[in-house]
Amino acid sequence: MKMEELVQKKLCLVFNDDSIMFDKSRFAGGLTNYNYIMNINGKQYVVRQPGAMTNLMIDRKIESVNDKIAAELGLNSECIYFDEDSGIKISVYIENSKNIAQADPCSPTTLRSVSTLMKKTHSSKKCFSNSFNWKMELNKYENIIQKLNGDFFFDYATLKKQLLDFMEKNIKKTISVPCHNDTVPENFIIDGKGKTYLIDWEYSGMNDPSWDVASYILESKLTEEAIQYLLVDYYGQFPVHEEIVKIKSYMVAQDLLWMVWAMIRHYSGDDFLDYCCFRYERFQRNVKAITNSSDYSIADMVKNCE
Template sequence: MTSTDAELEALLDRIPVLQGRPRTVTDLPGGLTNRNLHVTTPERDVVVRVYRGDPDLLGIDRDAECDNSRAAAAAGVGPGVVDHLPDLGVLVIDYLSGRTLTNADFADPGILARVAAACRQLHDGPRFTGDFDMLARQARYLATVRERGFPLFARYTDFLEPFERVKAALGARPRPTVPCNNDLLAANFVDDGAKIWVIDYEYSGNNDPCFELGNTATECDLDGDQVEALVTAYFGRRTRHELARVRLQSLVSEYGWALWGAIQAAASPIEADFHTWGESRFEKAATTFTSPLFERLLEEIGRDD
């Protein structure tokens, strides 16, 4: 943070845990819908998450984010919540000392196993406020794009019919929902050397655990063997129907989040290449829709093994 950030300094002065205390402030990387600040005082280290963007447009519930951050902390896998100041657009959480993962880290089988364990710990914890269903969210995002006349990726609507087939296949054998982060890119895992923590709960909600794994697989660019290793570590066994479900949920993630990119590209004041971000997700989805793998996954999800 630079010395010209007078407005931000004034905001920090309004946060009780920081008032009247000497502090150092460092911007943390990432955070397209938050500005994340590492703030150190003589008493403690915290992260101040300053909200930005249109939460209604993107389907973000900031109160649920706070509730679910507390639940994840109670599960022992998320940082503690220090304060929530919705009038200021701020969530304050404990700072975790460790390193954020990168996609390259998933080449290590040990990391895959520890990530699976972290997901299980989160999923076994207290229920979250609200549900998250990318199948329904995709429809809402698409409606937003159409109603507002936002540009859409070429060929996106070509796959609406096969997407309905994915919905039907997933709905034929529904799974109980569990508390999920739903946005586990590599940087949302923090490794402190002893355990892996899960951070950032703005899209959290109770969901199919296979979406969590499938979303992680695609966001972290896991190859086929790595996806299988992650799924096997999570379930403690390898079955074709669970692996197929995770891979289909990867497809759901790609097809749905692509629209998030389209909305942000058209509406966000933030300087970022949201179009390329969204298009890359769509192209991943299109590749699966048009490959022989697609029909095989639809068949295998109905198996008992």
């Protein structure tokens, strides 16, 4: 059964109404999955159609548990149905909402909201049962590409080793706390009353909190001023040199990891080649920059996004 047909079947089952049709006219975004807003019985919902190959990349049983924990903490939107086998999910739509990418990711108000949600996540007493280890995830993605008979960029192995060696030498201390691990601005939702939510907990797991900080900076293309503001607000003061190096390392690691993720989508037939190339070119530039000089600034790395 095709995924669209399965979503259709689940909608009829969940709402006990065989007349419901899967309506894809209101696309709500997504990279890993495709999300659609539907009006059902006078109430609006977000219906998630999982993307290709995501069953090999994401453990939906773990996501389901972590999704509930995030909801209990008041971070997440309300989920009414979660299929752990297919990854199909139905959530209550947050009325009059927009994501932070549509607003201003760099404004002080936004940065405070993002910092607050990250700190609430990272300080949670409810730990996730799984860990998010980016090197293990990368290895898993690489194995999938090999099974798809895909090719890597010619300098992939060399630059990957360059990054790993740099991190081995420069990252001396990490901690493990509940993390979202995909803190792109599109995953922060602001409702009509100004309340902010953090959605899409697919990659959540125990990790170093600086991974989430690095992700928001990189994916939001923060200005130098915004970077300074976020770092001080989150850490309470400007971080020490060792923490800054960790953030920079994670920024580079994220481009490497999500580039390989994008390669899987490309080799499975989705239109991800441009996205893949963009992330790899940025990885190439930034891994060379930080390994040549650990003083290369976060702001310069973000400018390398352009």
